[in-house]
Amino acid sequence: MNKIDIIAGARPNFMKIGPIIHAIHRFNETASTPIEYRLIHTGQHYDKKMSEDFFEQLNIPEPHINLGVGSGTQAEQTGKIMLRYEEAIQDWKPELCIVVGDVTSTMACSITAKKEGVKVAHVEGGIRSGDESMPEEINRMVTDAITDFFFTTSEVANQNLKDLGHADEKVFFVGNTMIDSLLGNLERLKDPELELTKGKYLVMTLHRPSNVDAMKNLGDLLGLINENIKDHKVLFPMHPRTKKMYDQLNMNYDQLVITGPMPYLEFIHAIKHSMGVITDSGGITEETTVLGIPCMTLRDSTERPETVTIGTNEIVGTNPKNILPYLEKLLSGQWKKGEIPELWDGQTAKRIVQIISKL
Known part of the structure; x- marks a missing residue:
């Protein structure tokens, strides 16, 4: 060919x-x-x-x-x-x-x-x-x-x-190949300079309809996270789809650090130095697995089961209340240790x- x-x-x-x-x-x-x-x-x-x-x-x-x-x-x-x-x-x-x-x-x-x-x-x-x-x-x-x-x-x-x-x-x-990009760029990562203490903040991404299209669901989820992460901050690079609904909430969550979509090198830097990730993305669960970062997936299933069976990912589900025991496990230092999948x-x-x- x-x-x-x-x-x-x-x-x-x-x-x-x-x-x-x-x-x-x-x-x-x-x-x-x-x-x-x-x-x-x-x-x-x-x-x-x-x-x-x-x-x-x-x-x-x-x-x-x-x-x-x-x-x-x-x-x-x-x-x-x-x-x-x-x-x-x-x-x-x-x-x-x-x-x-x-x-x-x-x-x-x-x-x-x-x-x-x-x-x-x-x-x-x-x-x-x-x-x-x-x-x-x-x-x-x-x-x-x-x-x-x-x-x-x-x-x-x-x-x-x-x-x-x-x-x-x-x-x-x-x-x-996603991991090829990750490993090939680790030495080129850029600090987004957001005044976050390394190892003391979480990163969150949300874009799926089940999490962001219903205002009450999104509000409940953000409220629970904001109230239960103690003194930790949550970096929230917001997808355009999510921002439309978030703006309608008209709420202030003091623990959330909200930005627009972040360039790749800054985003991976933020994940690498975080204490954990909350996401409804599939690809991010692969990156957290290789970086050894705890990951909570706000979905009912995953097309990447190896990130759960081998890696650092856990399936939380789409009910906002489900996240509470996972946050507790993360904040208490009880998260599982993952390994890197074959190849x-x-x-x-x-x-x-x-x-x-x-x-």
Whole structure:
């Protein structure tokens, strides 16, 4: 496979494609047949802090193409991405389309590629939460149904794909490119300079509808956290979706330190030096596991069970009251000690590129 499209659409994608691009560049330095690639940004995330800053911070080259789809409903974004990516395929005729993760762009580009006769490789294939109310779960299911090559993060994902009938020769257990980015940037982290005492504050991220779309639920959750963390602060980089509802609460939570979305290097610095994390994100649970930071996931299930069975993560659920015993466990120093899952070693992208070069 010598002509490849690499798709990125939203913030979680950038940490996953960066190491692949770097690995291609290293491969091409000595390869007799170099790999040509196009980085295609769909524009699904278009806010500068959610998108453009990541290219600079992760040393990713500017995209060859930005499809510029912008905001809209899931269906509107899907339709725009498919139409515009179809034109891009016809212009260049790639042999392989690499999609990562589980955002709308992943599903839309994989469908378009297959219909244009282009093979699809899914980085982070096979993961499942079992919760079909999450758009990401639908994206995973659809993408994996038509994927030609799977690059997986865990043995659980491998088994999920086998259970679905995918042949062993299509599944490559390579590790986690998100961790490649994390480990590759630890020496480049930037202090956000927020006057927080290292090891004495928490970090919180919330964006899922189950936590932020109902005003009472969000207010109850923030109130319980604010009242039960003693003298510790909570750094709360607020997702635009969450801010809309938070502003309507018209409340002041004195223990919360509220900022906008943070650049990657500042955000990881904040997590690395925190005492714990409260989140409804999947990817952050992987980063906390590798950094050894306690993590509470405000969801009823996870597509990354290894962060719970092996790592530092615990599933709290979506009822705000559930968080109280977990906060107590954290503040009393009783949190479990985690380990790092197999192949989460910073070499995943190198393994992916070596496999692609031989397909």
